[in-house]
Amino acid sequence: MSEKNIVLHVENVTMQFGGVIAVNNLSLDVPEGEIIALIGPNGAGKTTAFNCITGVYEPTNGLVEFCGLPMVRNFPHGKMKKQYLGENGDKYIHDPAISPTPDKITALGIARTFQNIRLWKSMTVFDNVLTAKHMRAKQNVFSATFRTSAKEERRMREETAALLEEQDLLQYKDELATSLPYGLQRRLEIARALATEPKLLLLDEPAAGMNPQETQELGVFIQEIRDKYGLTVFLIEHHMDLVMKISDYIYVIDFGSEIARGVPRDIQNDQRVIDAYLGVSEE
Amino acid sequence: MEKTLRKDPAKKIGSAIAICLIAALYILLFLLDNVLPANGFTLMLIPVLKKGAIYSLICVSMNLLNGFTGLFSLGQAGFLLVGAYAYAIFAIPADQHPAVYQYFDGGAIGFSIPEALGKLLGENAGAFLGSIICIIIAGLVAAGFAALIGIPVLRLKSDYLAIATLGFAEIIRAIFQWNSLGPVTNGSNMLRKYTSLSAIKIGSVKLATVFPFLIAMVCIGLIVLLINSSYGRAFKAIRDDEIAAEAMGISLFKHKMLSFVISSFFAGVGGALLAMYQTTIQASAFKSAMTYEILLIVVIGGIGSISGSCIASFLYIACNEWWLRFLDSGSFFGISVPFFRDGFRKVVFSVLIMVIVLFFSRGIMGDKELSFAGLVRKLSGKKAAQAAEGGDGK
Numbered sequence: 063m064s065e066k067n068i069v070l071h072v073e074n075v076t077m078q079f080g081g082v083i084a085v086n087n088l089s090l091d092v093p094e095g096e097i098i099a100l101i102g103p104n105g106a107g108k109t110t111a112f113n114c115i116t117g118v119y120e121p122t123n124g125l126v127e128f129c130g131l132p133m134v135r136n137f138p139h140g141k142m143k144k145q146y147l148g149e150n151g152d153k154y155i156h157d158p159a160i161s162p163t164p165d166k167i168t169a170l171g172i173a174r175t176f177q178n179i180r181l182w183k184s185m186t187v188f189d190n191v192l193t194a195k196h197m198r199a200k201q202n203v204f205s206a207t208f209r210t211s212a213k214e215e216r217r218m219r220e221e222t223a224a225l226l227e228e229q230d231l232l233q234y235k236d237e238l239a240t241s242l243p244y245g246l247q248r249r250l251e252i253a254r255a256l257a258t259e260p261k262l263l264l265l266d267e268p269a270a271g272m273n274p275q276e277t278q279e280l281g282v283f284i285q286e287i288r289d290k291y292g293l294t295v296f297l298i299e300h301h302m303d304l305v306m307k308i309s310d311y312i313y314v315i316d317f318g319s320e321i322a323r324g325v326p327r328d329i330q331n332d333q334r335v336i337d338a339y340l341g342v343s344e345e
Numbered sequence: 346m347e348k349t350l351r352k353d354p355a356k357k358i359g360s361a362i363a364i365c366l367i368a369a370l371y372i373l374l375f376l377l378d379n380v381l382p383a384n385g386f387t388l389m390l391i392p393v394l395k396k397g398a399i400y401s402l403i404c405v406s407m408n409l410l411n412g413f414t415g416l417f418s419l420g421q422a423g424f425l426l427v428g429a430y431a432y433a434i435f436a437i438p439a440d441q442h443p444a445v446y447q448y449f450d451g452g453a454i455g456f457s458i459p460e461a462l463g464k465l466l467g468e469n470a471g472a473f474l475g476s477i478i479c480i481i482i483a484g485l486v487a488a489g490f491a492a493l494i495g496i497p498v499l500r501l502k503s504d505y506l507a508i509a510t511l512g513f514a515e516i517i518r519a520i521f522q523w524n525s526l527g528p529v530t531n532g533s534n535m536l537r538k539y540t541s542l543s544a545i546k547i548g549s550v551k552l553a554t555v556f557p558f559l560i561a562m563v564c565i566g567l568i569v570l571l572i573n574s575s576y577g578r579a580f581k582a583i584r585d586d587e588i589a590a591e592a593m594g595i596s597l598f599k600h601k602m603l604s605f606v607i608s609s610f611f612a613g614v615g616g617a618l619l620a621m622y623q624t625t626i627q628a629s630a631f632k633s634a635m636t637y638e639i640l641l642i643v644v645i646g647g648i649g650s651i652s653g654s655c656i657a658s659f660l661y662i663a664c665n666e667w668w669l670r671f672l673d674s675g676s677f678f679g680i681s682v683p684f685f686r687d688g689f690r691k692v693v694f695s696v697l698i699m700v701i702v703l704f705f706s707r708g709i710m711g712d713k714e715l716s717f718a719g720l721v722r723k724l725s726g727k728k729a730a731q732a733a734e735g736g737d738g739k
Contacts (some may be wrong), residue, residue, distance in 0.1 A: 164592050165594045189578060197594030
């Protein structure tokens, strides 16, 4: 594990809302080309951790690095200075120059999907993917309006068609994104994320609401796209069979704090994890 | 995909019909300006057409912001005012300045662009080119104001954005009425004597009705090109789901600003045309009621439909200025009706609007566009539809 490049490095990240610590002192590493899972019971802070990484929230404390480049760095300041309940409060400095918005983080090469599917409702399947290509297009508003960058537009359309073809979605290209069956909407959301040409793909509960058959197909699909596009995948998931099957390494959190980390076989037999999921009998 | 679309016969016929209709429209407008005699009918029709064309542009510019980017902005009247004033200020001939700026010693600006060009190119060509230059300046000034206002305002969302833009529009109106700016804006007095639509001629050919149609068509064409470009798709993505748009790398602030500035540019152009149409302008006319009027047209036409906004503009202006006039006149086909007195038109109009909003809650067009290709497909029935589908599927 240590020989591989670390794509995403999260260090002592704490996210505190008012007096509630949603993510507590989370540290993890995502090595290149692997599938890493973050699991935990409901309300454990998984999605909050994702939001800290993708710039939706600015973490109260901690450091996030992408490919060795510091992306977010913060320490409890302002109102949080007195309220802060977490650890390592004096370890980091705040750097306003690197507190990017989600779009800048996506431009660095991190794409994500959402727990509750967020496709663009009024657009067709094709346009959903095409619009995600907008960020990387070499054009400005004048060249786009006056069609002087028509070559760029044609390239975007060809790439979109190719991407949809690869994801078996080309036959639905003119349908409204929301008219697709649930499983395909999930797949379209992943295709849309791939259109931003990411290095790291964050999947927020990709198997939510899927039946066992669909879940199994999804597992194969995630491994396929990982190999095909040279991606690193970091996912949140509830379906244990899926996580155990495809992940190379698992982090388990509960109530915001890490309770275990390890390869799937160790996690399966870890008493703390079983307790967190099934509850501990009070004796 | 592009190639197969071009082969689509319905599309070909549709665009042919569209071109023919546009050509017929311009011939009609040309005839109205020059040949047809002025009688009761044309005296009503011509102003309705002019104002309808100008309102189409204004409503489409608002639709770009409200319908396509999902920014609920109510500042349109402010940008119209900026455009109208910017146009008028640069288009008042020098020798009229003492008369117009009578309380401000002839004003601070001692030249007019149409006049200056008129000296170089002859009066008519000067008026034509000069007014176009003034219109572009009007758009740019309005866009500049929008860029400044956008920095604080576009960080707000939904209703808060509406309140803030409404407030800024009122502030703009107050500033333009401010006495200290009198040498430029003539304070709260009206601006007049500038190059108006009736001065637009080529030789002895009058273009008073053709001109607003021409400018509006070019501007709406540009907006349509923008909406169908990659940037237009990004705007729609922001409208549909801001969080997803940002996560897909679309910078919210940059794109909202673009949409706001471009919309204001065209609102400024619309304001300039309105000034040309009205021959006099006064800041006190650009109240928030004007924004609501525009918003109403956009809603009636369909939020997110360019052709809907255009159709609704003409219908609204025609009803308001012409077809429902009889309601104010006290008599109906010679029969005296006591209800029909001043203001009754507004009552009927409100009921009409309520009916439209209740029964066509998505407006005339919804978010669809009027497409002659679609009409051809519908009319020519199954065979053409199948052929078209075959063409699309390849």
